[in-house]
Amino acid sequence: MADHKAQGSGLVNMVDSVIAVITNDGRHIVGVLRGYDQATNLVLEDSHERVYSTKSGVDVVALGLYVIRGDNVAMVGEIDEETDASLDLQSIRAAPLKPIMHG
Amino acid sequence: MAEPEPMEEATVREPLDLIRLSLDERIYVKLRGEREIRGRLHAYDQHLNMILGDVEETMTTVEIDDETYEEIIKTQKRTIPFLFVRGDGVILISPPLRS
Amino acid sequence: MLFYSYFKTLVGKEVTVELKNDLAITGVLHSVDQYLNIKLTSTRVVDEAKYPHMMSVRNCFIRGSVVRYVHLPPGSVDVEILHDATRREAKGG
Numbered sequence: 001m002a003d004h005k006a007q008g009s010g011l012v013n014m015v016d017s018v019i020a021v022i023t024n025d026g027r028h029i030v031g032v033l034r035g036y037d038q039a040t041n042l043v044l045e046d047s048h049e050r051v052y053s054t055k056s057g058v059d060v061v062a063l064g065l066y067v068i069r070g071d072n073v074a075m076v077g078e079i080d081e082e083t084d085a086s087l088d089l090q091s092i093r094a095a096p097l098k099p100i101m102h103g
Numbered sequence: 104m105a106e107p108e109p110m111e112e113a114t115v116r117e118p119l120d121l122i123r124l125s126l127d128e129r130i131y132v133k134l135r136g137e138r139e140i141r142g143r144l145h146a147y148d149q150h151l152n153m154i155l156g157d158v159e160e161t162m163t164t165v166e167i168d169d170e171t172y173e174e175i176i177k178t179q180k181r182t183i184p185f186l187f188v189r190g191d192g193v194i195l196i197s198p199p200l201r202s
Numbered sequence: 203m204l205f206y207s208y209f210k211t212l213v214g215k216e217v218t219v220e221l222k223n224d225l226a227i228t229g230v231l232h233s234v235d236q237y238l239n240i241k242l243t244s245t246r247v248v249d250e251a252k253y254p255h256m257m258s259v260r261n262c263f264i265r266g267s268v269v270r271y272v273h274l275p276p277g278s279v280d281v282e283i284l285h286d287a288t289r290r291e292a293k294g295g
Contacts, residue, residue: 011263020259026223028255040265074221074268077259084258094254098223100268101136123292126285146284148204148291154284185279187272
């Protein structure tokens with residue numbers, strides 16, 4: 001554990017920051033990271049899902065307070081809020097991310 | 104590796120011993136998701152995590168023709184100088200053919 | 203522990219991590235832990251036209267279990283050291 005902390009390989013630097021979570025089923029959830037544990041279970045506050053489509057802009061769905069089970073977390077990204085605010089979500093066209101294929 | 108013992112080195116007692124004998128040899132690896140890899144084995148562990156060099160990866164995709172419903176099999180190849188492969192995707196490893 | 207130790211030697215180098223959802227992310231390896239969870243800084247998605255999802259992300263944590271490949275920088279792979287470490291690990295069980 002000491003090694004773990006010293007290296008900062010956990011999510012400690014991201015606590016209280018706005019983060020993007022990619023789940024194993026390909027969803028993209030954005031919110032403020034309030035807590036996490038060794039298993040990558042996450043607590044997200046003021047979260048929303050960004051639903052991507054090739055036909056229309058990004059749909060933002062409010063979710064509120066979420067606990068995401070670590071097994072379903074593929075990636076956690078620290079969001080640069082300035083860059084994020086400058087994104088025009090309505091103009092983005094993209095297929096949803098694929099699920100993590102273990103098979 | 105203080106004292107290399109040739110006898111012990113060559114003994115095959117368990118499956119992973121065959122992989123040990125393939126170190127620094129070109130091997131074939133079949134992976135999940137219709138992927139195959141050929142490359143030189145530089146490192147592995149008990150999970151079959153590996154590092155391979157001079158890698159050629161072949162990906163096979165099957166598409167269905169909209170009109171004829173025929174299966175169109177496409178392969179894509181790429182080369183990667185050094186690649187870490189996570190062991191949980193490995194289906195099988197084939198050591199080099201020995202004459 | 204072999205790969206955990208090896209990845210620690212790559213800290214500060216640029217790698218490309220390919221996930222099992224086909225997303226590939228290039229970045230500077232910041233840290234790795236015993237599960238081979240990976241943290242990257244200065245990240246960019248390899249095919250940003252196809253994957254605009256991560257445009258505002260600069261640093262990320264990738265769960266080890268979703269990694270398919272890590273493309274390694276050729277200059278930092280000493281194959282002799284890897285061979286020796288692998289043989290040692292194979293003996294140790």
